[in-house]
Amino acid sequence: MTGHEMLVDRYAVAGVLGRGGMAEVREGWDTRLNRPVAIKLLHPTLTADPGIRRRFEDEARSAARLCHQNIVTVYDFGDHQGTPFIVLERLPGQTLADIIATGPMPAAHVRSVLDDVLAGLGVAHAAGVLHRDIKPGNILVAATGDSMKVADFGIAKTGGAAHTMTGQIVGTMSYMSPERVAGAPASVGDDLYAVGLMGYEALLGRRAFPQDNPAALAHAIMDSTPAPVAAVRTDVDPVLAAVIDRAIARNPVQRFASAEHMRAALAGDQRAIRAGVASVGPRPATKVLTGHPIPAAPYVPQPARRRVRTYGIAAGALSVLAVSAFALAMDPASSAPDPQPVSTSAPAAPATSAPPPPSPVVQQPAPEPPQPGGPAGRGHGKGDKKRG
Template sequence: MTGHDMLVDRYALHGVLGRGGMAEVREGWDTRLNRPVAIKLLHPALIAEPGVRSRFEDEARSAAQLCHQNIVTVYDFGEHHGSPFIVMERLPGQTLADVIAAGPMPAHHVRAMLDDVLAGLSAAHAAGVLHRDIKPGNILVSAPGDSMKVADFGIAKTGGAAYTMTGQIVGTMCYMSPERIAGAPASIRDDLYAVGLLGYEALLGRRLFPQDNPAALAHAIMGSTPPPVASVRADADPVLAAVIDRAIARDPAQRFGSAEQMRAALSGDRRALLDGAVPVQRPATKVLEGPPVPVTHYPPPRRRQRTAGRKYGIAAGVLGALAISVVALAMDPSSTTPAPQPVSTSTPVAPPPSVAPPPSPVVQQPAPAVEDQPGAPGGGGGHGKGNKKRG
């Protein structure tokens, strides 16, 4: 297409605003509504690429459904001579990449930038749209209040397209999470990881992973742990530093679960900052696992030993006394015949099985009434004395 080509007899194409691995963005003019626009065109070489064209179309439709103050608005989507295109709002400001190229940003500006990006992502994720390519070049600075707007929603880079263009490998991989490089599908946590990298890069004024070689870059992302933010920018407030540190954690389970949670943590909500992080860190205590400490390392106090000794002494004394009592009873003649149980003379009671049968009928005669009165003193003892005399 030439510098002044027309798309579908409506959009006039002008100069190139930027190029990426899948598409280029051209300055345009909507002749029907008389307003400036930005037009994204899929690279001609990728039109016939399996899956690339359909993904461009499907995700462009999803992006067109989004409407938020921190998202670049998609006006139209169509096809011109077999080439798909997306028409978006044209912003006069710079990209975040231009701002970072001028040097490290003040910490409070970084915080405001992250809040804008997270607000846009929160709306997109709620609509079921993942960005998949968060990077400074896709964050646009709008003129009113210098607020940030997220562009290129859903225009993801496929594995085939990314690995056929060296420049795009570097541009995309340096904001990819370790699990995405390992081949895992994109997720919300990947978008939030990239947002954390935006904050880190804005504070440093340079990329966190500066490697240009794809293999070295992938090794650095997957095998190294970024230094804490506090070690590279001491003037960053602790809340901002903690949010960025958690967002770029290598373990996706330690990152924020949603853009809304990350935004709340950025605003100072301590519960949002810590929620979900503690359970993930608990397995780290497994490094302390090992054989149990021997019991001998914790001997019982001497006090308990003396108490046990006294108990043993008392028990021995009781046993001795019992032994003596048994011997004495064995030597007592009166102990050979058990004493009869006291009963009332008004009711005959058969003797228990253990009691020997009465020696003679004489013993069955009733005893004197005075001694057999129920409750009379010595009533039980009278039978004992009579048994003793008969022996």
């Protein structure tokens, strides 16, 4: 498509703002409302693929349901001479990746960025939408320059659509959780894990897992944990450092239960910081919610729970051959270098956590009856709870 072509006699298309594996984003102008827009166009080579067209359409419909100041707004969707397009809010174009490229960010700025991202994700998750590709390149600076917006829900999980083909896991591996690398379905926790990795990268000015080789990167994610924030950057306040360290813990039960939980802890809410870890249960099937998206529910702190000793995430089950095979099976479009995106979304149910089983009570033996002529038997108090 050439510059300044008109889409459906309404949108004037100009220069390229960014390119991705599935689409490119062009600068545009809405001639009816006289405002700048961004126009996302499916690549011409992919327009004949019905599965990809369906994914693109799902993105537009689901993203249009998400209305929040920290999510890029979708204005319109259509088809122009066989090419699907999405019309989006036009932003300046700078991403969090651009900011990180200039060096480590001030801790206060990182805290503000993470709060914006979590606010947007909280709304998406409440509406049944998982992003599945949170990374600095998909976090855009708002037009006012004082906040961030989550963009590019292009591979968001959509109920009823098998967007992940057999043997493939879509997303950017550098920001995947160990469970996703091992092949588990996407969950709310995976989006939050990626938020933690972004915070780590923003503070240090480099990725937590810098490996370029897919097989080496998969091994690093599965077998290692980044150094604690405080060990690398001593000027970061303990609360921010602790939130990021907890968000990227290798063991999922040590992470946050929801975006609201993580956001409350980030704000210094001691109840959220002390709240027990989430339990690991079956990940629910994806579903599509009808009607308007519901607002994100506030985080309700739970009583502190007994920590459960864990031993990693199937560390011995993943062989070198399996990881290498996974790395080669990654969607090539998803492994490409980060574009400068402006985009959208699609629905999947947030994970729920089951409460841990109650602590067992150790029963003390009944007292022996006193022997004739001996001292009176002494009664026993309540059984002590066995400590884990």
